[in-house]
Amino acid sequence: xxxxxSRGGSYNxxxxxxxxxxxxxxxxxxxxxxxxxxxxxxxxxxxxxxGWGTGGIQVTASIIGRDDVLKVIDxxxxxxxxAVSIRNFFLRTTGVATTExxxxxSIIQTRHRMPERxxxxxxxxxxxxxxxxxxxxxxxxxxxxRTMHALAEYGIMHVRLYEDIARLGRIATAYDYPVQVxxxxxxxxSPIPKFDNPKLDRNPALLLFGAGREKRIYAVPPYTDVKSLxxxxxxxxVQSWDHTCALCGADDSFLDEIVTDDKGGRMFVCxxxxxxxxxxxxxxxxxxxxx
Amino acid sequence: MSADLPxxxxxxxxxxxxxxxxxxxxxxxLWPGEIIGIVGESGSGKTTLLNCLSARLQPSHGRVIYxxxxxxxxxxxxxxxxERRFLTRTDWxxxxxxxxxxxxxxxxxxxxxxxxxxxxxxxxxxxxxxxARDWLGRVEIDAARIDDLPPAFSGGMQQRLQIARNLVTxxxxxxxxxxxxxxxxxxxxxxxxLLRDLxxxxxxxxxxxxxDLAVVRLLxxxxxxxxRGRVVEEGLTDQVLDDPHHPYTQLLVSSVLQA
Numbered sequence: 001x002x003x004x005x006s007r008g009g010s011y012n013x014x015x016x017x018x019x020x021x022x023x024x025x026x027x028x029x030x031x032x033x034x035x036x037x038x039x040x041x042x043x044x045x046x047x048x049x050x051g052w053g054t055g056g057i058q059v060t061a062s063i064i065g066r067d068d069v070l071k072v073i074d075x076x077x078x079x080x081x082x083a084v085s086i087r088n089f090f091l092r093t094t095g096v097a098t099t100e101x102x103x104x105x106s107i108i109q110t111r112h113r114m115p116e117r118x119x120x121x122x123x124x125x126x127x128x129x130x131x132x133x134x135x136x137x138x139x140x141x142x143x144x145x146r147t148m149h150a151l152a153e154y155g156i157m158h159v160r161l162y163e164d165i166a167r168l169g170r171i172a173t174a175y176d177y178p179v180q181v182x183x184x185x186x187x188x189x190s191p192i193p194k195f196d197n198p199k200l201d202r203n204p205a206l207l208l209f210g211a212g213r214e215k216r217i218y219a220v221p222p223y224t225d226v227k228s229l230x231x232x233x234x235x236x237x238v239q240s241w242d243h244t245c246a247l248c249g250a251d252d253s254f255l256d257e258i259v260t261d262d263k264g265g266r267m268f269v270c271x272x273x274x275x276x277x278x279x280x281x282x283x284x285x286x287x288x289x290x291x
Numbered sequence: 292m293s294a295d296l297p298x299x300x301x302x303x304x305x306x307x308x309x310x311x312x313x314x315x316x317x318x319x320x321l322w323p324g325e326i327i328g329i330v331g332e333s334g335s336g337k338t339t340l341l342n343c344l345s346a347r348l349q350p351s352h353g354r355v356i357y358x359x360x361x362x363x364x365x366x367x368x369x370x371x372x373x374e375r376r377f378l379t380r381t382d383w384x385x386x387x388x389x390x391x392x393x394x395x396x397x398x399x400x401x402x403x404x405x406x407x408x409x410x411x412x413x414x415x416x417x418x419x420x421x422x423a424r425d426w427l428g429r430v431e432i433d434a435a436r437i438d439d440l441p442p443a444f445s446g447g448m449q450q451r452l453q454i455a456r457n458l459v460t461x462x463x464x465x466x467x468x469x470x471x472x473x474x475x476x477x478x479x480x481x482x483x484x485l486l487r488d489l490x491x492x493x494x495x496x497x498x499x500x501x502x503d504l505a506v507v508r509l510l511x512x513x514x515x516x517x518x519r520g521r522v523v524e525e526g527l528t529d530q531v532l533d534d535p536h537h538p539y540t541q542l543l544v545s546s547v548l549q550a
Contacts, residue, residue, distance in 0.1 A: 063414065111420070151372065151373045151376060153407065153410065155407075155411070155412075156409075158409040158414065159395070159398060159402050160398075160407070162398075162402045162405055162416065163398050163399060163402050165416055166399055166401055166402065167399070167438065230414075231414055232414050232416075233415055266473075274462045
């Protein structure tokens, strides 16, 4: 399966060679069979530095087909550097259709956010993961963390949450908030805000996580239980805002604070640009219909 | 029937580092509520033996059999790793000579005490804190210091914190490696006092390794003297110390300075 010469050169469809894709797909299948388990894979060098999403890109490259419609987001936005360059990368190496609309996409690669719109069956989310091991900052030895996973010894993670409460009066971890998948493996959901954690639970879409530098793939299959860790007397809760989105008025989305001048001016807007735009278009249409 | 069986049965445990023997042919029974002291000079194999007994170092020969809470005698090296690890952090405790080896220095005193509770599934923050405060009190640390980091504590306090951290899950057997080493005498005396009190009250069995004869005199019921990996003499503590038979024990007892 090679791309036509019109797309320049001798790169294979979606950059990776077919054997590499097969290897990654096998890792993905294993990851789906063991929800939350980190499957090692032979990560390839990609034409960009680690930390730019090489894990997610390899996963996307292995699953993308000619009929797919790709959406790439970075911090919720479709128009930031990381999102634009990854989208262009796949546009050049596959020629598949791309979109900014969550509803139209079959594959959504993301960094740091999940879309506000509910995902559907058949859609696939690909997360870029910097550090896949949830126990890493608590236990430096890889051999030991693997044993801890094997024996489901996860008490130490609660020690971390305990420390949060003891020092700050509440669980202050706001992103990359540890979850337990399917009642078994402890998992880092990648640096999404904990606001998005409830969306992981029993999501109809397939969620794939790729860590390029650490060469690990893990997955949350559709409709899998994902529980955010907490204490009985300090239950998990998501952040909330005193504002609504300054552009679309949404009160149910994750808001970014944007500084507008050097006199203390600031506004709060949806971080999910597609969600915000969709709401504004709908409002416009409603207003027109009302006239 | 459980009263007929020892808590820990050690039979012919030997461990070799290459050709050299760490410890050789050690056998003894430890009964519930009993404290056994192991003394000897540096390099006599005390620590090797302790590691073999506490499931930290698989012996080259011999067996270590533990009577678990369901009264079944189990070879600790035949247990699966999951069971063995569970045992070592619930039913057992290990007090290191250097509290820094036994504590998590990056988290507060409360979290250090609460870690074992959380490891066995306690998920109520308030209860964990109450237990931690209670244990700080029992080891004579001001409960107001619950949110301090261990490095902010003195050596004696760190050692007491380590003891609290081990005892919080109500273990039945505690291994201690020179628990009073590196502490000055007045702090040592307080710690010994505290240990004696806790051990009697909780009916703990203890394997206590030390080179300090005063410590075993105060704490241990029975005593084993080790030299070059072998147990050269054993018996009731007072008996061994007051009427030593083996030349090495005689040397050891006579080397202690009388204050």
